[in-house]
Amino acid sequence: MASQKTDTTAIPFYRDERILKIIAQIVSTVVIFGFLIWAVANFLKAADARNMELSFGFLKEAAGFPISNPPIEYEAGMTYGRAFVVGLMNTLLISGVGVVAATIIGTLVALARLSSNWLLSRMALVFIEFHRNIPLLVLLFIWYFVVFSFVPPVKESLVWPGPTFINKRGVYITWPRLTEAGSTFLILSIIGIIAAVIVFIILRRRRKYTGKNTYYMPISIVLVLIFCVSGWFLSGGSPFQLDIPFLKGFNYQGGLRLTPEFSGMFLSLSLYTAAFIAEVVRGGIQAVNKGQIEAARAVGLNQLQVLSLVVMPQALRIIIPPMISQYLNLTKNSSLALAIGFQEVFAIGKITINQAGRAVPVFGLIMITYLSLSLLTSFILNIYNRRIQFVVR
Amino acid sequence: MYKRLFPVLAILIALALVLSACGGTTTGEVKTVVETVIVEVEVPVEVEVEAAPAPAVEGILTRVLERGYVVCGGRTDLAGFGMLDADGHNLGFDIDFCRAVAAAVFGDPEAVEVVPLTAADRGPALQTAEVDILSRNVTWTASRDAQWGNFTNVMFYDGQGFMIRKDSGITSTDEFDGATVCVTSGTTTEQNLSDFFRQNGMEYEAVIFEETPAVYSAYEDGRCDITTSDKSQLASVRSGFADPEAHIILDITISKEPLTPAVPHGDDAWFDIVKLVSFALINAEELGVTQANVEDMKSSENINVLRLLGVEGDWGYTDLGLTPDALANAIAAVGNYGEIYDRYMGPQGISFTLPRGPNNLWNEGGLIYAPPVK
Numbered sequence: 001m002a003s004q005k006t007d008t009t010a011i012p013f014y015r016d017e018r019i020l021k022i023i024a025q026i027v028s029t030v031v032i033f034g035f036l037i038w039a040v041a042n043f044l045k046a047a048d049a050r051n052m053e054l055s056f057g058f059l060k061e062a063a064g065f066p067i068s069n070p071p072i073e074y075e076a077g078m079t080y081g082r083a084f085v086v087g088l089m090n091t092l093l094i095s096g097v098g099v100v101a102a103t104i105i106g107t108l109v110a111l112a113r114l115s116s117n118w119l120l121s122r123m124a125l126v127f128i129e130f131h132r133n134i135p136l137l138v139l140l141f142i143w144y145f146v147v148f149s150f151v152p153p154v155k156e157s158l159v160w161p162g163p164t165f166i167n168k169r170g171v172y173i174t175w176p177r178l179t180e181a182g183s184t185f186l187i188l189s190i191i192g193i194i195a196a197v198i199v200f201i202i203l204r205r206r207r208k209y210t211g212k213n214t215y216y217m218p219i220s221i222v223l224v225l226i227f228c229v230s231g232w233f234l235s236g237g238s239p240f241q242l243d244i245p246f247l248k249g250f251n252y253q254g255g256l257r258l259t260p261e262f263s264g265m266f267l268s269l270s271l272y273t274a275a276f277i278a279e280v281v282r283g284g285i286q287a288v289n290k291g292q293i294e295a296a297r298a299v300g301l302n303q304l305q306v307l308s309l310v311v312m313p314q315a316l317r318i319i320i321p322p323m324i325s326q327y328l329n330l331t332k333n334s335s336l337a338l339a340i341g342f343q344e345v346f347a348i349g350k351i352t353i354n355q356a357g358r359a360v361p362v363f364g365l366i367m368i369t370y371l372s373l374s375l376l377t378s379f380i381l382n383i384y385n386r387r388i389q390f391v392v393r
Numbered sequence: 394m395y396k397r398l399f400p401v402l403a404i405l406i407a408l409a410l411v412l413s414a415c416g417g418t419t420t421g422e423v424k425t426v427v428e429t430v431i432v433e434v435e436v437p438v439e440v441e442v443e444a445a446p447a448p449a450v451e452g453i454l455t456r457v458l459e460r461g462y463v464v465c466g467g468r469t470d471l472a473g474f475g476m477l478d479a480d481g482h483n484l485g486f487d488i489d490f491c492r493a494v495a496a497a498v499f500g501d502p503e504a505v506e507v508v509p510l511t512a513a514d515r516g517p518a519l520q521t522a523e524v525d526i527l528s529r530n531v532t533w534t535a536s537r538d539a540q541w542g543n544f545t546n547v548m549f550y551d552g553q554g555f556m557i558r559k560d561s562g563i564t565s566t567d568e569f570d571g572a573t574v575c576v577t578s579g580t581t582t583e584q585n586l587s588d589f590f591r592q593n594g595m596e597y598e599a600v601i602f603e604e605t606p607a608v609y610s611a612y613e614d615g616r617c618d619i620t621t622s623d624k625s626q627l628a629s630v631r632s633g634f635a636d637p638e639a640h641i642i643l644d645i646t647i648s649k650e651p652l653t654p655a656v657p658h659g660d661d662a663w664f665d666i667v668k669l670v671s672f673a674l675i676n677a678e679e680l681g682v683t684q685a686n687v688e689d690m691k692s693s694e695n696i697n698v699l700r701l702l703g704v705e706g707d708w709g710y711t712d713l714g715l716t717p718d719a720l721a722n723a724i725a726a727v728g729n730y731g732e733i734y735d736r737y738m739g740p741q742g743i744s745f746t747l748p749r750g751p752n753n754l755w756n757e758g759g760l761i762y763a764p765p766v767k
Contacts, residue, residue, distance in 0.1 A: 049659075050520060050521065050522070050658065050659075051658060052520065064584045064587065064588070065578075065583045065584055065587060066576075066583065066586065066587040066597075066599035066601070067599070067601070068598060068599045068600050068601055069598065075591070076584070076587035076588070076591060077591065145607075145610060145611075145614075148614075148616075149614050153615045168614070168615045168616055169573060169616070248571070249570070249571040250571045250572050250573060250618050251571065251573065251598075260616060261600070338578075338602075338603050339602075339603070339604070339607070340602070340607070341600050341601050341602045341607070341611070343601060347578070347601075347603070350513045350578070350579065350603065351513065351578045351579050351583070351601075353513065353516070353517060353579075354512065354513045354515075354516050354517075354578070354579030354580075355579065355583075355584070357516055357520065357536065357537070357540030357541060359516075359517045359520065359521075
């Protein structure tokens with residue numbers, strides 16, 4: 001089709017920009033796809049020569065290896081697929097709590113860093129520089145092998161209020177557990193919260209359009225309370241029971257138990273990432289024009305209002321994008337956990353490679369897992385990011 | 394500006410077209426036709442290169458000879474089997490075997506590069522033929538034989554045991570219910586452990602590390618009540634503890650662990666050479682040939698000794714492309730089987746002392762037996 005134009009204008013095709021562009025497109029496509037096809041074919045050939053099995057059928061075979069403290073039911077007789085899911089749950093768990101903790105700690109440290117209190121600001125600086133400038137793996141080893149080696153053995157457990165027992169086998173926290181009747185309470189509370197959120201949104205929108213105060217906040221709170229209290233009485237007045245850890249045999253039983261592996265991973269991962277997040281948050285806050293703050297003070301807003309109504313909304317626009325990459329980093333860094341025996345998806349994957357001898361499919365699976373996790377995280381956060389950005393009219 | 398760029402661009406594109414070898418389907422110019430002819434010559438060469446991976450795996454012996462040294466998958470973190478001395482020199486029971494092979498092939502026991510591998514990495518390293526020999530106390534199992542490579546000849550008969558603290562008061566495995574166990578990931582040990590507890594209907598908590606030192610440091614630190622591995626490994630590790638007397642290795646053995654050097658699939662000649670070296674070391678002990686007397690023994694009156702040392706007859710060296718004294722060199726380099734064992738684990742062993750038990754020669758009540766070298 002483009003050749004018609006060369007005819008009419010009589011420019012030789014090798015001087016026609018449009019044709020050259022098309023050719024360039026074709027050539028680059030051919031080169032890229034050619035390389036990909038060659039790479040895949042070469043890989044398949046090499047795999048064939050080494051007699052490597054590339055199918056995923058092995059996932060249905062019995063794994064035969066143990067996993068420490070699986071979050072969902074797992075026994076050595078279950079399949080490799082199940083083991084992989086257990087690993088995935090552990091990855092999600094550590095990343096989830098890690099992200100929340102790192103965000104909270106990071107924000108607090110950033111505020112301390114910006115504080116006019118000299119001591120507070122310097123302490124935050126030391127925290128940030130310490131955690132930013134040593135490798136995460138070293139931090140992991142410090143927490144797991146050094147700090148936890150000072151923790152007493154089981155029979156001489158430290159007892160903290162709660163009671164919370166701390167020993168070499170982990171931290172055992174007294175934890176409220178739902179009784180059988182407690183499920184009524186739980187269901188009613190969840191219904192109450194959902195109802196309150198819906199009412200909150202509707203009433204707030206009505207205020208926005210009508211300009212009349214609809215008291216959306218008190219109404220929602222009362223709604224939640226009504227549901228919770230009625231649930232409490234319906235379940236016989238005691239939906240929860242305190243689960244107190246007690247010593248039995250080798251170890252403590254009951255309570256909420258955080259293993260040393262989980263605690264070590266959680267502490268190092270969240271502190272390490274918190275240091276980076278603190279700098280991101282500080283950068284975002286400092287990027288807000290000083291005039292904005294002075295203007296806000298001038299119209300009579302107090303310190304808290306200045307921060308929440310003027311500074312933060314503007315700072316968030318700057319903070320969110322780098323924050324997303326910190327969250328992604330945290331998720332990917334969780335794969336270092338295999339060094340201290342916390343069995344997330346990468347650790348399980350490596351064991352599977354060894355026990356099943358299927359390096360290529362397992363690594364494929366691991367890559368897809370991390371890729372999907374990262375894409376999902378950034379997808380969700382990007383939606384949020386788009387909502388808070390300046391609306392250009 | 395743009396006009397000047399076009400000819401350059403056109404040449405680049407023409408070049409790219411030729412290089413991508415998809416032929417000038419749209420061009421009718423004579424020049425490009427001439428150039429595509431050149432490409433046609435190149436294509437068969439490329440096909441040969443692509444087919445190369447298959448012979449590359451098969452030709453391990455060729456690869457070793459070209460390279461001039463043996464790449465040995467070993468370890469540096471297990472006293473007695475694979476460790477470093479004060480000068481950073483690799484030594485140990487498993488490493489000496491690699492040196493024996495290097496001495497047989499090159500006449501030089503130093504023609505070895507030791508690649509330290511974790512338990513979880515060793516399988517893939519052998520599968521992809523990254524190493525020429527895997528000599529890293531690997532248990533020979535049927536599935537590993539099928540997936541990883543060829544297992545040569547059992548060099549050490551071992552079995553899995555348990556180590557506990559003396560002050561724990563435990564005397565038998567019946568009291569293990571509810572215990573915490575430290576174990577290395579990616580091992581047969583890991584599977585045996587779960588089988589053992591499952592079969593005996595006991596609960597346990599596994600703490601699993603990839604690095605062997607991490608396992609034992611966690612155990613010594615009190616993270617676990619029990620640690621489990623091959624008994625030789627437990628003996629080795631216990632010797633390195635701050636207070637070895639505070640730990641005991643229970644008598645029970647729960648598995649068969651034949652520790653065997655392995656080679657990658659696909660090269661029979663290489664497989665034969667490595668096997669033959671292990672046979673030679675065992676036969677040497679049987680025939681009384683030692684590192685010290687190997688030269689004198691070349692004038693021995695025992696015909697089997699003369700055959701082993703390549704003085705009389707051909708034990709296969711012509712077919713394998715080795716020199717007649719290859720096996721004699723191997724023995725001269727590291728000594729016979731018994732000498733290697735005693736060097737690290739004998740009564741005066743530099744690492745620890747472990748009675749030979751099943752690792753005695755077959756004619757002394759053990760299991761170590763090798764086909765004759767003749």
